[in-house]
Amino acid sequence: MHITVETTIAAPIEAVWQAWTTPADIVQWNAASPDWHTTRASVDLRVGGAFSSRMEAKDGSMGFDFAGTYTQVVPHELLVADFGGRSLRVAFLNSPTGVTVRETFEAETTHSEEEQRAGWQAILDNFARHVLRQQGA
Template identity: 80%
Template sequence: MNITVETTIAAPVALVWQTWTTPADIQQWNAASDDWHTTAASVDLRVGGTFSSRMEAKDGSMGFDFAGTYTQVVEHRLIECAFGDRTLRVEFLPGPEGVTVRETFEAESTHSEEQQRAGWQAILDNFARHVRGKLGA
């Protein structure tokens, strides 16, 4: 089953793309709640290149690596990747209200669809806030 989340940001697509793909920015926005953070991130943005984000609870109680390989990259338009046996498609869709960032990912079996949708949407909402902050909005 696939799950899709999205947000629209009133910003230039080049800024949205850069913020999505820059490790220092990823460390600022990549968390589903205030008690988690991303302590390290790496990006080799090319087909066959890899990415990794280390996500940890701020109290040190747990953490995990989210990592995979890019399978398709179209600058300012599309990123597809594989992580484990799952896939993720991220579309950057310019429109009259700004850029819609749409993520479609294969669900996993440990958490409910609602939990997965809420978590991924929360991270995407943090991303949107971070981009707006870069604009001073």
């Protein structure tokens, strides 16, 4: 099963792409709730390149690594990756009103579809807020 989440951001594609692919930005927006944060991130933005981020509860009670390998990179348009035996596709759809970021990922079996959708959407919403803050909106 695949799950899709998306958001539209009134910002230039260059700003959206940079915030998505720059480790210094990723650690600022990559969390589903205020009690979590990303302590480190890395991006090797090329086909065969690896990405990773370390997400941890702020109280130190738990954490996990999210890591994978890019299988397709089309700057300002598309990222496709494999992570943990699953697939991820991130489309950046540019329009006169902004950029729609659409993530489609292969669901895992530990959490319900609703939990996964809510968590990924919350992170994407944080991303949108981060880009808008960076743009001074």
